[in-house]
Amino acid sequence: MTRTDRVVLMEIVGPFFGSVMLFTSLFLAAGELQKLAEFSQKGVSPTYLAIMVLFTLPYVLAYTIPMAMLLATLMGFGRLSGDSEIVALFASGTSFPRIMAPVIVFALAVSLPIITVNQSLIPAANQKREQMAREIRQRGSTAAATTDAFTLVVKVSDEQQYVVHAAGGVRFGTGGTASLDRVGILIYDKGLPTAAVGARRADWKIGTRSWVLTEDKKGELWIADKSTLQVMTSDSVKLREVELGAPKDLESLEGRVTELSTALLAQRARLRHAEGDHAAAREAEIEAQGRVSFPLAALVFAMVGAPLGVQRTRSGKGLGFGLSVLVTFVYWTTVQIFQAIGKGGGLPALAACQIPNGVGIGLGIWLIWRVAQKGAVN
Structure with missing residues (x-):
């Protein structure tokens, strides 16, 4: 690792972990606070509620980590550009793609573990959390749970x-x-x-x-x-x-597709196709493919966020952040649209889940090339 790599990573890693904590707190507050308050009124102990939150964290982190990567690269490269360190690196003969190399490696180092735990650990945590929630809701009720039906x-x-x-x-x-x-x-x-x-x-x-x-x-x-x-x-x-x-x-x-391991999702898809329920089969296939494609959003956002961070200083402080918000919105909208097409049978599950990443990576490559061209001219 060169000194340039260390300088770039130092600007990224700190904001990344800070952003993970920020977004995770917001997600938990928005999605879990009301539920925990409801359970607390049923006399559930704080320890039991804390365990539920721990089982919720893996699922939430899978969403917040890619978002944190975007904000971290935007902030980190904005500061590097604002302090003219990017200009100094260009002057020393370091190209922008070379500057991006440690960022891409870091994004992959973040994405790949999420892909791994997405296969079984996160579904198991989801299942345990839902089981605990059902047990709480059934207290004082004679109704039998039917979620396993x-x-x-x-x-x-x-x-x-x-x-x-x-x-x-x-x-x-x-x-x-x-x-x-x-x-x-x-x-x-x-x-x-x-x-x-x-x-x-x-x-x-x-x-x-x-x-x-x-x-x-x-x-x-x-x-x-x-x-x-x-x-x-x-x-x-x-x-x-x-x-x-x-x-x-x-x-x-x-159970729900989010509670099944990837191996069980493949079995569900096979059984549902065999009985003619292709919509349910495609839902399982989309969920399985999404567990690989979704974590790669961290790579997409790193490739897009870094050049936008540089352009933020050159083109105005608000423009880069506004573009990053727009890119995030477009990415998630594109994901939802293509997954809906996949569930409807218009595209294979693999294509439906990976096309948004392909589009995002293509946009990132274009933005990196654009910054590199400006750096070469300057």
Whole structure:
């Protein structure tokens, strides 16, 4: 590392960590303060609330770090330019792309760890936070949580299909066992519902794709038949086993996409495509690709923020900051637009998530070239 690299990084690192703290505090205050106040009124201890905040931090940091990178580069290069250090570096023969080198390395060093923790650590923290929130909301209530519920369409033949709903999701036991909690099966024949079967749970036949319906506490299964308009019990239930898939596959259908590891998102996408629910499959694919593309916003903002910081001094103090706000707005708007196109099937998930980064990097390269050209002239 050269002396130039150290000088540039010293101007970036301090404002970066300060900006991370600032933006994280603002996000927590805006998004969590009301929720924590609500929970506090329910008698939740401060320690429990503090743990919830800790589980929230990884998710919030994934958003605030790219924003902090933009502000840090804008401030750092604004000061370097204001003190004529950029001019001195140009005079010594150092090009602006060379000055940018440590900034790009720093941005990548920040982005890559976020990509890694985005795959499983942040989803696990999200899941734990939501679980704690559900437990608090259920205090004093007899209502059962349904956030683990999932629905799966099973094609039996060209004319018949089952819509299986597990209200309590997948439960794993000892010795590799698994069960579905509170199972309802709606039977369709030629596109019309003909019967519904209910069971307290369904137990997995280990090593197969089949699940066996288990009787309720009264020792009964039940069926509601369209033809008789009656609810009948065990002896009338012919459907006692249904092929759904392995427990790990079904686990991927539980919860929100933000609470699933990337591996489970891939399984959810595969299952949803297989049952024809392509919209849900694309949602999972967009979430998985976004976990790689989103942290790279730190690189985009570094490449854009640094040259804007230099131009801020040359073109007026307000112009550079205004342009950076505009770039941020355009970037996030572009991300939302392309993700919506991807979820609608207009683009593959990879393209929908990476095009905004490609546009941002292209803009950054143009801004860097523009500053380099001015430096060469001066």
